[in-house]
Amino acid sequence: xxxxxxxxxxxxxxxxxxxxxxxxxxxxxxxxxxxxxxxxxxxxxxxxxxxxxxxxxxxxxxxxxxxxxxxxxxxxxxxxxxxxxxxxxxxxxxxxxxxxxxxxxxxxxxxxxxxxxxxxxxxxxxxxxxxxxxxxxxxxxxxxxxxxxxxxxxxxxxxxxxxxxxxxxxxxxxxxxxxxxxxxxxxxxxxxxxxxxxxxxxxxxxxxxxxxxxxxxxxxxxxxxxxxxxxxxxxxxxxxxxxxxx
Amino acid sequence: xxxxxxxxxxxxxxxxxxxxxxxxxxxxxxxxxxxxxxxxxxxxxxxxxxxxxxxxxxxxxxxxxxxxxxxxxxxxxxxxxxxxxxxxx
Numbered sequence: 247x248x249x250x251x252x253x254x255x256x257x258x259x260x261x262x263x264x265x266x267x268x269x270x271x272x273x274x275x276x277x278x279x280x281x282x283x284x285x286x287x288x289x290x291x292x293x294x295x296x297x298x299x300x301x302x303x304x305x306x307x308x309x310x311x312x313x314x315x316x317x318x319x320x321x322x323x324x325x326x327x328x329x330x331x332x333x334x335x336x337x338x339x340x341x342x343x344x345x346x347x348x349x350x351x352x353x354x355x356x357x358x359x360x361x362x363x364x365x366x367x368x369x370x371x372x373x374x375x376x377x378x379x380x381x382x383x384x385x386x387x388x389x390x391x392x393x394x395x396x397x398x399x400x401x402x403x404x405x406x407x408x409x410x411x412x413x414x415x416x417x418x419x420x421x422x423x424x425x426x427x428x429x430x431x432x433x434x435x436x437x438x439x440x441x442x443x444x445x446x447x448x449x450x451x452x453x454x455x456x457x458x459x460x461x462x463x464x465x466x467x468x469x470x471x472x473x474x475x476x477x478x479x480x481x482x483x484x485x486x487x488x489x490x491x492x
Numbered sequence: 493x494x495x496x497x498x499x500x501x502x503x504x505x506x507x508x509x510x511x512x513x514x515x516x517x518x519x520x521x522x523x524x525x526x527x528x529x530x531x532x533x534x535x536x537x538x539x540x541x542x543x544x545x546x547x548x549x550x551x552x553x554x555x556x557x558x559x560x561x562x563x564x565x566x567x568x569x570x571x572x573x574x575x576x577x578x579x580x581x
Binding site for chain 2: 271272275276279280306309310313353356379380381382383384385386387388391394395398399401402403406407408409451462464489490491492
């Protein structure tokens, strides 16, 4: 019988961390380093779903595989940019963990919060643990007043219309029980950040136990991608869609 | 039950209550006619209040940017020693 580490209840769980990437040559290496640093005694695998990055992201991942082991870092690439939702589905197919973590590759999500996600889930036996930026202990850095205003306004509108049961709807730093992610993702059809909203709202409607942990979010790309009128329209369309179909 | 059905049921219940008030005339009719407007305006004010409060209490974390820079430096250093070429940002 292989060695079994003693954890709560004597069972050792495995965590699959899915990281979709596109042109994250530097960040993917940093993320991998930080995950290994903060999850020292945890059984996990990192699944990198790269959409054919032209900047050499996959070459870096291969070097990381040499360093950390191909059983710890899985490269499951795709030919071109195919979207976030399908990236998760693709990663899920190769996940062998009991739980699946999804996170962004651009370091806005810091791996140091992974232990708190895991701890929260073990304590509460939640189906989903979602990171929230909007509670005490969490926070955002890198947003100007206008951006905070739109975020707050969007959140109040969504809370009023959808009663979602979570404080941060558009966040994408989450831990799911593998079966729960498979169930929820199969019923979601939206794209982009509306997809993240759809996932958590559908999970709430299906009655899954959802817990939150505070996370900090350092936005390093906000300066380059402004929140324009089209994003706001997309968001409102997404809200109406979720209002009518969930 | 779909969420929209819940919301519509709530609106129907409120409307029924309002119509009931109109017919029973416990409150003067002129006031009752304006109730929906009061309701919508209060809802709007409540929303604005929540946005304002949320904005004032918006949690920020400037120290996190600094910590992140430290983490990045630590990681880059590690990879340099292991011979992994991570290039520059």
